[in-house]
Amino acid sequence: MTSEPRTTDLDPVAAHDDSSSARARDRWRFRGAAYTMLILFTATNLATPLYHGYAQRFGFSSLLLTVVFAVYVGALIPSLLLTGPASDALGRRRILLPALVVAAAGTAGFAVATGLVWLLVARILQGLALGAASGALTAALAELEPSGNRRRASLVAGVASAGGMAAGPLVGAVVAQYLPYPFVTPFVLVLVLLIPAAVAIAALPETGARGRWRPRRPSIPAGMGALFATAGTATFLGFAVVGVFLTLVPTYAATLSGSSNLVIGSAAAALLPVAWAVAQLLAYRKPERPLEVAGLPLLAVGLVLLAVAGAVSSLPLLLGATMFAGAGHGLVFLSGLTAINAAAPADRHADVVSTYYVMGYCGTGGPVIGVGLLTGVTGLLTAVQIFAGVVAAACLVMLAVRIRLGWAAAAENRRR
Structure with a gap:
């Protein structure tokens, strides 16, 4: 008895359908990575219009508000330096999924904050999350761009980060100004928006995985x-x-x-x-x-x-x-x-x-x-x-x- 030939070997229509499905899947993966970058930048900038209110609510000075900003940058930079090489060695998804968990924890920290220490911890967590995600997501976008166009991937990364920087303060201000519980509601909203981002990242193919990772000093390629x-x-x-x-x-x-x-x-x-x-x-x-x-x-x-x-x-x-x-x-x-x-x-x-x-x-x-x-x-x-x-x-x-x-x-x- 002869085995049935594969449909895709004989049917050009079926082969075309498979190719179309693959292209559609690639487009959705690329869009999912872009959405994730947008939401992470939105979450990181959400509290911007609320800091003055936090200072009044918890009774701290403008100088301490500067410290809240500084600890974020202080966490973000070492996170970038450590997780960029790690995502090249271990794969993008293994870095991005934990980064989303940390981002959610930082966002939740703002929602339950009862004093300055909560804000400091929340900002440190946000810095760690965005540091871990920025390099890995930008590289993932370049790898997932359906036509292999790295210029387009760079554009999408730039627009997504800019969009999040615009959306975060606006969403935070609108929700805090017009909805109840102004120091809670904006963060609950973003926690909900992080769920599709986690689904999108979990569905990505594992890109960038190239072996074991060991911490090393930052360097620039020759x-x-x-x-x-x-x-x-x-x-x-x-x-x-x-x-x-x-x-x-x-x-x-x-x-x-x-x-x-x-x-x-x-x-x-x-x-x-x-x-x-x-x-x-x-x-x-x-x-x-x-x-x-x-x-x-x-x-x-x-x-x-x-x-x-x-x-x-x-x-x-x-x-x-x-x-x-x-x-x-x-x-x-x-x-x-x-x-x-x-x-x-x-x-x-x-x-x-x-x-x-x-x-x-x-x-x-x-x-x-x-x-x-x-x-x-x-x-x-x-x-x-x-x-x-x-x-x-x-x-x-x-x-x-x-x-x-x-x-x-x-x-x-x-x-x-």
Whole structure:
């Protein structure tokens, strides 16, 4: 008796259906990873409009509020450095599922917080979770992109993170302003939204698994030093601007508008990640280097406008400054992430991306704390003006370096 031939060997329609099903499955996996990144960034930024209320509720100072912010960055950076290489060795899913559990624990910590210690623990857990997930998710998106387009994967990673940074404060403000139990309800909502993310990650194929993992010192792969020096420095400046803007804009906007409504300040702050995402979408098909060359002066313009807006108490100038800064950071970040994604060796993909994120998050933490300390000496307006002048000048110096490197590369190509 002859065995029945397989249907897919003889039936091109069935083979086409199988191929279509595989492509549809790949698209859903890619979207699931993007959704997870969106929700994790939303969860991490959810409490932003509530910190002033926490300070009043638990009776701690603005300096201690800075500490709440600092412990988050302090947990995030070592988490990035440890889990990036771990996900390359052990696989993305083995890192991402525990990261989601830790993120849920941090979110729940805010919901049940009864004092400053609860907030500190919750922020540490959030830092650990986002640090573990950022590099692994960015690498997973590059590996899961259905057509293998790493540029598109970089765009989706950038837009998802920007979307979460916009959605977190807005969702937190709207729910806290208009629904009961303002210090509980937003976090319960995000806990529910984390459930589909966990399902999506559990359904992913195990990518990135390459053997045993042992902790080692952070390092940059051979041949990528110059790329990290330029892309990393530029993204450090961009994140420094983002950190200060997201810290100041809600309070500035509420003060200048004369309203205590949480949504107003959060909506003003959300303009920055919205401009970040829109700039990335518009620049999607452009080469990496021109994006950075365009983004750096936009960052400088945003900083100058921020300093002027504070001096003349102008809400329109503040909103304009926020959009310029957001667009500038979006271009700088997309340029660097696309270049890093393309150059990263396959066996160290998440490791390399995590190192890039570390350079950015160092920009978020240090300068914000510096501005906070300087405020105690000079006052807020002078501290912001000093920060704006120094970082704007650094952006212009970096711009000159990038232009000169571009000229050198063009000359080298002509010689060849």
